[in-house]
Structure formats: C-alpha cells, structure tokens
Amino acid sequence: MVKGVLLDLSGVLYEGNRPVAGAATAVARLREAGLPVRFVTNSTRSPRRKLLEKLRGMGFELADEELFTPARATCDLLAGKGLAAHLLIHPDLAEDFEGHGDAEAPGAVVVGDAGEYFTYDALNSAFRLLAEGAEFYALASNRNFFDADGALSIDVGAFVAALEYASEQRAEVLGKPAKAFFLVALDDMGVAPEDAAMVGDDVEADVAGALRAGVGRAVLVRTGKYRTGDEGRGDPAPSHVADDLSGAVEWLLS
Incomplete structure (x- = not known):
C-alpha cells in the first residue's frame, strides 16, 4: 500500500504556463486519502519563490517546505563542506544561492539550466576552474524539457556533458x-522508499531514478515531455503508465 507520493512539477502538474487538466483535483484527492505529498523538481531556471507562486496561482495547495529543488540540496551540500561556488546558472535562480556564490575564490563549480546564458565564455570560465581542481556539481542532468512555447527544449544535461568531456571530471548530480x-524528500514525509510512489513525465530522471532509489512504485504520465515509446526506454521500466496525473492517482488509490 502506498503511504506517500512524490510529484514532479513541469509536465505533470503544469505544461508551460497552463495547469494540466484535473491536476489540482488529483493532488487534493491524495491529501484527502491521508497521503503525504512532496513536490520534487529539477527546474533550475526559476527560484523557489516563483515556483511556489506559480503552483498556488494554478490552484495547488502546498506548504513552502513541501517543495524540494536541486538548488536547496546544493546549498545544503556547499554549507556542509564550507565551499563557495562559481555559479553557471540562470540569473533568475541567483536568489536561491545567496551567500553561496563566490567569483573570487570558488572551491566548486555549480551548473544549472542557464538557458541563453550558456555562452562560450561562461562555459570556458567554468572549465578553467574545473581544470584547476574545483569540485563539480550539476543541479540536474536532464536531456530536454517541455518549454513554455509547447515544444521541447535542450536542457542542462548536454552542457554538463560538454564540461565533463573537456575537464575529464564527472559531475555529481x-x-x-x-x-x-x-531520499531527502521521503525522509521529510517519514515514509520508507518501498512504501512510496513517484509520478513523473521523464522516464529516466523521474521514473527510473526513483525506482533505482528504492521507491516502490513509479508512474509515467503521457503529458509534458512524454513521447510515444518512452515507456520502453526506462531501466527499470515504469510500474504503470497513465494518461495524466488524474489517471496516476486513480491507479495509486486503487
């Protein structure tokens, strides 16, 4: 029996600037069933504040602490290691790294989805620091994402791979x-991995990633970045494939 649920954001709760039909009601159904919910996203262009505003503006009810982002995890790691970082990120995300960036004496390089700010000079500056021994962290490694214009766009993974190739150093994602x-999100819910479920539109990062982490069930939804045949690309394969979050919730509660 499922005792807690992890939900991806983009492609599951909303597509671009539109909520997925029935998604807010589906989240409410999980809560009404007594299941704790945590929201886990690889979005690294918008700060936490704006993500919370966006979700609430679309009718989703959530507490601040229920949202887990890579920036939050990275700041915790940098603080624990006493490291300042050179940040190759979108300027909009800078507020989430306040107090952790240091262009003068960085001990680490942190790469997120910088979008149009992925210039040669920006990438080369990060490469030079890595070549000098800086630690290498990636906020995510996704191949692509469902953009606000309704089409797929290249994501941070390609740029992380380029820096890995040039520096001969693997990034810690x-x-x-x-x-x-x-596991951090599951621990916050007080739910063991085997008793939890994940719902996402990315068969690699969301579904296979959750299953490899020990999550008991992972549902792939046919919204967002999903493309026909994606269910056959997961290793491990999805526990279930649903048309949307409403269908995923129906399956989980059954």
Missing part, C-alpha cells in the same frame, strides 16, 4: 535522478 534527492 544533486537533483533527480540522484538517490539522495529522492
């Missing part, structure tokens, strides 16, 4: 599909 990212 701190968002999905990192096991620790799922």
